[in-house]
Amino acid sequence: MVNKQGQTRLAKYFDDFLAVEERRVLEGEIVRKCLARSDKQCSFVEHRNYKVVYRRYASLFLLAGVDGDENELAVLEFIHCVVEILDKHFAHVCELDIMYNLDIVHYILDEMLMNGCVVDINHQNVLAPIKLLERVAKDS
Amino acid sequence: MSSRLRELIRSVRQCKTAAQERNVVAKESAALREAFKKQDTAYQHRNVAKLMYIHMLGYPTHFGQMECLKLIAAPSFPEKRVGYLGLMILLDERQEVLMLVTNSLKNDLSSKNQYNVGLALAAFGNICSAEMARDLAPDVEKLLKSSNSYIRKKAALTTTRIVKKVPELVEQFMHPAAELLNDRHHGALLTGVTLMLEMCHLEPDAIKEYRNHIPQLCRIMRSLVVSGFSPEHDVGGINDPFLQVKILRLLRVLGKGNAEASDQMSDILAQAATNTEPTKNAGNSILYECVQTIMSIESTGGLRVLAVNILGRFLGNKDNNLRYVALNTLAKVVTVDAQAVQRHRTTIVDCVRDADVSIRRRALELVYSLVNEGNIKNLTKELLEYLAVSDAEFKPDLTSKICTLIQRYGPDKCWHIDNMLQVMAQAGQYVKEDVCNALIVLITNATDLQGYTVRAMFRAMKANGDSSCTSLLTVSAWCLGEYGDLLLPGRGGALQQGEEALSVSDSEIVDLLEANLSDSLAEVEVREYVLTALMKLSAKLPGQVERIKGIVGQYTGNLVLEMQQRACEYKKLFNYDQIRPQLLEQMPALNEKEYAANLGLEVTASDAKQAAEDSNLPNGAPPQPAQVDLLSDLLGDQPATVQARGGLEALLFDPSPASTQAPAAGAATGAAPQTSSAAVDLLDLLSDSTPSPAQPERPAVMQDPFLALDASPGPSATAAPGGAAFPSIVAVEKHGFKVSFSFSKPSATSPATDIVATYSNSTPNPITNFSLQAAVPKYMHLKLESASGTSLPPNGNGTVTQVIHVSNSMRDQGKPLAMRLKISANVGGSQVDDQCQVNNFPPGLS
Numbered sequence: 001m002v003n004k005q006g007q008t009r010l011a012k013y014f015d016d017f018l019a020v021e022e023r024r025v026l027e028g029e030i031v032r033k034c035l036a037r038s039d040k041q042c043s044f045v046e047h048r049n050y051k052v053v054y055r056r057y058a059s060l061f062l063l064a065g066v067d068g069d070e071n072e073l074a075v076l077e078f079i080h081c082v083v084e085i086l087d088k089h090f091a092h093v094c095e096l097d098i099m100y101n102l103d104i105v106h107y108i109l110d111e112m113l114m115n116g117c118v119v120d121i122n123h124q125n126v127l128a129p130i131k132l133l134e135r136v137a138k139d140s
Numbered sequence: 141m142s143s144r145l146r147e148l149i150r151s152v153r154q155c156k157t158a159a160q161e162r163n164v165v166a167k168e169s170a171a172l173r174e175a176f177k178k179q180d181t182a183y184q185h186r187n188v189a190k191l192m193y194i195h196m197l198g199y200p201t202h203f204g205q206m207e208c209l210k211l212i213a214a215p216s217f218p219e220k221r222v223g224y225l226g227l228m229i230l231l232d233e234r235q236e237v238l239m240l241v242t243n244s245l246k247n248d249l250s251s252k253n254q255y256n257v258g259l260a261l262a263a264f265g266n267i268c269s270a271e272m273a274r275d276l277a278p279d280v281e282k283l284l285k286s287s288n289s290y291i292r293k294k295a296a297l298t299t300t301r302i303v304k305k306v307p308e309l310v311e312q313f314m315h316p317a318a319e320l321l322n323d324r325h326h327g328a329l330l331t332g333v334t335l336m337l338e339m340c341h342l343e344p345d346a347i348k349e350y351r352n353h354i355p356q357l358c359r360i361m362r363s364l365v366v367s368g369f370s371p372e373h374d375v376g377g378i379n380d381p382f383l384q385v386k387i388l389r390l391l392r393v394l395g396k397g398n399a400e401a402s403d404q405m406s407d408i409l410a411q412a413a414t415n416t417e418p419t420k421n422a423g424n425s426i427l428y429e430c431v432q433t434i435m436s437i438e439s440t441g442g443l444r445v446l447a448v449n450i451l452g453r454f455l456g457n458k459d460n461n462l463r464y465v466a467l468n469t470l471a472k473v474v475t476v477d478a479q480a481v482q483r484h485r486t487t488i489v490d491c492v493r494d495a496d497v498s499i500r501r502r503a504l505e506l507v508y509s510l511v512n513e514g515n516i517k518n519l520t521k522e523l524l525e526y527l528a529v530s531d532a533e534f535k536p537d538l539t540s541k542i543c544t545l546i547q548r549y550g551p552d553k554c555w556h557i558d559n560m561l562q563v564m565a566q567a568g569q570y571v572k573e574d575v576c577n578a579l580i581v582l583i584t585n586a587t588d589l590q591g592y593t594v595r596a597m598f599r600a601m602k603a604n605g606d607s608s609c610t611s612l613l614t615v616s617a618w619c620l621g622e623y624g625d626l627l628l629p630g631r632g633g634a635l636q637q638g639e640e641a642l643s644v645s646d647s648e649i650v651d652l653l654e655a656n657l658s659d660s661l662a663e664v665e666v667r668e669y670v671l672t673a674l675m676k677l678s679a680k681l682p683g684q685v686e687r688i689k690g691i692v693g694q695y696t697g698n699l700v701l702e703m704q705q706r707a708c709e710y711k712k713l714f715n716y717d718q719i720r721p722q723l724l725e726q727m728p729a730l731n732e733k734e735y736a737a738n739l740g741l742e743v744t745a746s747d748a749k750q751a752a753e754d755s756n757l758p759n760g761a762p763p764q765p766a767q768v769d770l771l772s773d774l775l776g777d778q779p780a781t782v783q784a785r786g787g788l789e790a791l792l793f794d795p796s797p798a799s800t801q802a803p804a805a806g807a808a809t810g811a812a813p814q815t816s817s818a819a820v821d822l823l824d825l826l827s828d829s830t831p832s833p834a835q836p837e838r839p840a841v842m843q844d845p846f847l848a849l850d851a852s853p854g855p856s857a858t859a860a861p862g863g864a865a866f867p868s869i870v871a872v873e874k875h876g877f878k879v880s881f882s883f884s885k886p887s888a889t890s891p892a893t894d895i896v897a898t899y900s901n902s903t904p905n906p907i908t909n910f911s912l913q914a915a916v917p918k919y920m921h922l923k924l925e926s927a928s929g930t931s932l933p934p935n936g937n938g939t940v941t942q943v944i945h946v947s948n949s950m951r952d953q954g955k956p957l958a959m960r961l962k963i964s965a966n967v968g969g970s971q972v973d974d975q976c977q978v979n980n981f982p983p984g985l986s
Contacts, residue, residue, distance in 0.1 A: 011196055012229070014266060024198040041496035042460035072465055073425030074385045080421075100146055102196070103189050106225050114297040115265045117334045118382050120327035125290070129255050136218055 009060070009098050010105055014116035034061060044072050055079045060095050081121045082112060088123055089130065104130065145189050152197070165199050176207050184211055185222035192229050201230050205237050212244045217255060220248070224263040231267055242272050249279045257283065258294050265298035273302040277309055284316045289325035296320055296331035300338040310343040318349075321356050326380055329360065333386040340393045351394050351401050358408040361387050365412050381422040388412070388429040395437030402438040409434055413446050418453070421461070428454075428465050435473050448473070448480040455487050460496055467491060467502035474509045485510055489522050497531070504534075508541050516549040520559055527566050539563060539570035547578060553586045554636065557593050561612075565600050568609030576611050580618055581730045592636045594623040598644065602652055607661035614669045617653065621673025622726055624649050625680035646681040650674065654691055664700050671695060671703065675710045679724035689714050866982045872961060875972045876903035877932060879912065879961070883985055892947040893957065893985065899940045901932035905968030912942065913962040919950040920957070932965075957981045 008027055033045050034054045045052045047065070053075040054063040062079045066072070085108060086093040090101070098105050111126045112119055120126055148168055155161040172187055188211060191204040208230060211223025227241065248260035261283065264276065280302060283295040299317070303310050317339060320332025339346040364379045364387075378384075391409070395402040413430045417423040427450050434447040451473070454466035467488065474481045481488075488510065491503035511519050523542050530538060542563055550556035560579050564571050583593050597616035604612055620627075627644045635641060656662060657670045671692070678688040692714075695707035713720055868882040882896045901907045908931040916922045927942035948957060959978045964971070 008196055008198075021198075027198075037496075042464040042498055044461065044464050044498050046498060046501065071385050071389075071425055071429050072468075073421055073428050073461065074382060076461065077381060077422045077425055099149060102145075102193060103222065103225060106192075106229070107221065110225070110228075110262050114262050114294065115301045117297050117300065117331065119293055119297060119331060121380075121382060122327065125327060129258070132255065133218060133221060 009095065010102060010109075012106070012109060012113075014113075030063060030065070031061075034063060043076055053079070055083075057083055058094075060098070078118060078121070082109070085112070085121075085123055085126055089127055104134075107133065145186055145193065148190050149193060152193075161197070162199075165194055165197060169194060169199065169201075169203075173203055176203070184214075185219050188222050188226040192226060195230055205230055209237065209240055209244070212241065212248075217253070220256065220259060224259050228263055228266050238267070238269055238272060242275055245272070246276060246279065249276065249283065254288050254290050257291050261291070261294040261298045265294065265301045268298075268301055268305060270305040273305040273309070277302055277306070277312070281313065281316060284313075285319070289323070289328050292320065292323065293325065293327035293331045296328065296335045300331075300335050303335075303339060303342055307342045310339050310346060314339065314346055314349055318353055321353060321360070326383055330380075330383045330386060333357075333383070333390050337386065337390050337393065340390070347394060350390075351398065354391070354394055354401055354404045357387055357391060357394075358405055361391075361408050361412065365408070365415050378417065378420065378422040378426065381426050384412070384426045385429045388426070388433045392433040392436050395433070395439075397438065399438045405433075405437070406439055406443055409439070410443060410446065413443075413450060418450075424454070424462060424465075428469065431469055432472070435469070435476060444477060444480070448477070448483075452484055452487075455484055455491075460494075460499060463491060463494075464496075464499050464502060467499065467506055471502065471506045471509065474506065478510075481506070482510060485515070489519070492522065492526050493529075500534075504538065504541075508545065511545050511549060513549050513551065516545065516551065517555070520546065524559070524562055524566070527563070535567050536570045539567045540572060540575075543571060543575045547575070553582060554589055554592070556582060557586070557589065557596070561596055561600055564609070564612035564615065565604060568604075568606070568612035571611035573611075576615050579615055583619060584622075584727060584729045587729070590619075590623045591626040592639065594619050594626050595639070595642050598627055598649070598652070599642065601656070607659050607666075608663075610663050610666055613656060613662065613666040617656065617666065617669040617673045620649060620653060621669075621676035624673070624677045628681075646683050647687075649677065649681065650684050650687060650691075653677070657691065657695075664702065667700075668702060668706065671706055671710070675713070676724050678714075679721045685714075866985045869978075869980050869982060871897070871978045871980070872963065872974075872976055874963075874974055874976075875965070875967050876905075877901050877907055877910070877963075877965065877967070879963070881978075883982065885985075890947075891949055891951045892945065895944040895946060897942045897944055899927075899932055899942070900936050900938075901934055902936050903968060904934050906934050907932040907968075908966045910940065910965040911963070914944060915960045915962075916946060917955075917958055919948065919955060921947045921949065922959075957985060 008031075011023070011027065013023070030045070030047050030052055033047060034052065037045070043054055045054070049068070050065040051068060051070070051072065052063055052065050053072050054061055055076060056062075062083065064075050064079060066075055083093070086098070086105065089104070089108065090097040107130050108126060111129060112121065148164075151164050152161055155164055168190065172190060175183065175187055184207065188204060188207055191201045191207075195201040204226065208223045208226035211219050212227065214220055214223065231237065245260050245264055248256050249264075251257050251260070261280070264272070264280070268276070280295055280298050283291050284299065286292055286295065296317070299313050303313060313335070317332060317335045320328055320335070323329050323332060336346070336350055340350065361384065364384050367379060388409075391405050395405055409430060412426060413434070416426050416430070418427060431447040431450050434443050439447075451466045451469055454462040455470075457463060457466075470481050470484065470488070488503055488506050491499050492507060494500050494503065507519060507523065520542065523538070523545075527535065527538055527542065543560070546556055546559050546563070550559070557579070560575075583590065586593070597619040600612060601616040601620070607613075627642070627649055628646060629643055653670050653674050657667055657674070659667075674688050674691060678685050681688075689711070692707050692710045695703050696711055698704040698707060713723065866883040866885075868880055870878060870880045872879040878900050880898050880900075882898070884894045884896075886892055886894075897912065899910060899912070910927075910930050910932055912924075912927070914922060914924060923945040925943040925945070927940055929940045932938070932940055946957060946959070948955060959981075960975065961978060962973075962975045964973045966972070
């Protein structure tokens with residue numbers, strides 16, 4: 001997740017380990033490419049040997065790097081799903097929510113994605129453990 | 141006491157410069173280290189959260205990894221949660237940390253709390269290494285059969301990681317994975333199908349096994365397609381599109397190359413393709429996947445038509461995303477069903493001009509594969525139009541693709557030349573040298589088009605304002621040099637249809653070339669071509685000889701060695717006016733087939749050089765490394781810098797030695813020491829295709845035209861055969877054997893010398909396995925015939941002879957013959973190896 005200024009708000013990697021420096025460079029390159037594009041252009045950008053699928057929500061960009069034969073439209077749909085669930089959890093999610101609740105967003109993503117594959121997209125299934133966690137936090 | 145995470149974020153956000161941010165992060169990192177050292181447990185999980193934030197900003201955080209481990213081992217869930225999260229995010233490939241975590245994972249996997257297990261599975265699935273996979277595979281297998289769907293779905297994905305890391309475990313998980321298809325929980329189904337897909341990728345046997353499950357998959361798919369609204373898994377009005385997409389993909393893998401399997405699934409594919417709502421993105425993603433599956437399995441014609449129609453609909457859609465995937469799929473389909481794709485050609489060509497770079501790139505790829513003899517004219521026109529407006533990053537690729545297409549499908553030569561000219565005019569700097577060479581070969585063969593070509597080239601060169609347009613400039617310079625006289629009024633033949641008349645005077649041609657020659661921004665290569673072209677024109681435009689002589693004269697002091705050398709050679713040529721016109725005559729048509737065959741050898745200059753070196757070796761004998769060493773030893777003494785020039789340069793020479801042009805070409809392009817040897821070698825290389833490559837009386841190459849001229853005036857100097865006699869010498873006398881040389885030359889002035897080497901044995905023991913190898917410096921050419929025997933009888937009772945042909949290309953520069961010998965023999969039972977330099981060649985022999 002990247003905001004309009006190109007600052008990374010959240011990043012998750014599944015496949016291979018990248019050194020911190022490489023990641024910065026990679027993120028920078030991809031973000032520059034995507035931000036330069038207009039709304040009317042398609043949501044897919046080819047970068048190195050990956051394909052980046054991105055979607056813009058107000059000031060926030062959600063990007064996903066996938067390999068060549070992934071179904072791009074499905075990935076796009078998944079991004080939307082993530083946002084819907086975040087929206088449900090935070091009630092009108094905004095950039096600040098994601099920033100200050102970095103850990104929670106990570107938890108949610110962990111419930112939806114694992115090792116780069118979709119786990120579940122059912123709102124209740126995804127949010128149940130998070131709700132539980134928050135209840136525990138409140139109690140203590 | 142450390143601040144809260146929110147405060148850290150806030151202070152980072154307040155930073156105005158990168159330096160400030162670095163400062164804040166460095167301070168915070170120091171505080172965190174301090175806290176970790178103090179074993180401050182109260183704020184442990186907050187600290188790890190901060191680390192995550194710092195990591196996301198792109199700063200090093202390795203010091204926090206141990207802290208995560210501690211949190212994982214903590215009993216309470218929230219702490220564990222942060223610990224695992226930290227582990228997944230902060231971890232790099234430090235194996236020792238991974239080893240330490242294995243135990244905690246094992247504990248959590250057998251925990252009673254489903255969330256603890258889920259957490260451990262997730263972490264395991266995201267980071268596990270091959271070793272961990274082996275250790276924990278049995279635990280995960282157990283969990284795969286758990287009664288809890290939350291655990292099952294996560295276990296399935298963990299397994300995908302395990303089998304990826306340790307493929308031999310696939311067999312163990314094959315059945316448990318298929319069991320998941322009976323699951324009613326969508327999450328478990330989805331992950332199960334994902335797992336099966338992964339296994340099919342890893343293990344072809346799994347595909348066979350899973351073909352039995354096709355009916356089951358179809359059943360699931362059907363219920364998803366036809367069942368009405370289900371609020372639980374509804375995404376954009378579609379019932380769980382992710383599951384549908386995954387199932388379709390699995391079907392694709394299973395149906396590929398298997399007619400029976402494909403047949404089983406064709407009904408459901410048709411159903412999915414017709415019943416899915418195409419208005420929303422979710423539905424389209426299913427259609428897209430469905431089309432891909434239909435196209436890659438052995439499906440019936442009707443199904444394919446359905447799929448191509450869907451693609452056509454996508455292509456016509458306003459949504460760029462759909463257009464993109466349509467192009468992408470068409471590119472895959474084009475190999476299977478080119479006809480279907482051709483129908484959408486106009487739309488595709490429109491996409492080439494789209495504003496979106498992703499779409500443009502896809503469309504271009506597709507257009508290349510659509511071109512055939514029938515549509516080349518139209519499509520090339522489109523591509524050329526696009527070339528003019530495309531971004532710089534596209535041009536190199538686009539240019540080479542267009543050139544390939546023109547070469548492959550060009551309907552006639554005139555069209556071919558026209559279009560190549562356009563490409564070169566628009567993107568001359570990207571056209572490769574071999575393409576130019578091929579074009580020149582084509583032009584030399586198109587006798588009736590040469591007048592037209594040279595006019596077109598003249599116009600193009602004149603209109604061209606870009607000095608970096610190397611290909612255009614070199615090719616047109618070459619054409620002007622060869623056919624410049626056809627530009628003169630009344631010489632160029634009939635005008636082509638639609639061509640404007642061009643009236644050029646001889647001085648205008650020279651003006652143009654001179655302007656390019658003095659263009660300091662142009663590549664040296666271009667200027668070399670222009671210089672040679674001018675020289676060639678000196679024979680065709682008699683009125684301009686004095687002027688050309690003047691221009692050439694200016695370059696005898698040029699800083700570029702190659703230019704200087706050529707200018708000097710050419711200048712000298714002006715002293716021999718009787719032969720100059722013949723020397724500079726028009727090149728004969730180049731053999732297209734032969735050129736294509738030689739192309740492989742001329743790819744790079746260094747290759748050509750290498751090949752030339754090889755051709756220096758004695759014929760018949762396999763190339764021996766020792767000899768190459770000898771060669772380089774000899775060369776070590778010579779200051780010669782050998783410059784082999786492949787490609788177009790080679791075209792300037794005549795590839796067939798039988799032609800009278802050959803000596804002229806050799807002389808015109810490089811008689812001076814440095815390049816001549818390489819050039820000669822290159823010529824040899826080209827002539828190797830003729831049956832007898834190294835006949836001593838061959839007039840090509842070795843003969844020096846200047847020298848011949850001195851001996852007998854007149855252009856066709858035929859030297860008297862016979863030649864002078866030279867005394868024999870003893871080249872080597874060692875270890876009891878003697879090598880003596882006797883010499884003969886076809887003519888006194890010929891660079892060629894035939895040496896008869898006679899070997900004899902003065903010892904009382906027989907000498908066996910006698911072999912002699914010879915090496916000469918680069919400016920000489922050597923050919924060893926096979927010896928009459930390998931054993932020498934004792935006491936001088938018999939001899940063995942061997943003929944050595946040598947030709948010295950730098951004879952007139954006063955270079956003497958030089959030779960190094962390597963002899964190996966078995967003298968009376970002991971092996972003798974010897975090397976020596978022959979330096980007593982008779983005086984006057986060179």
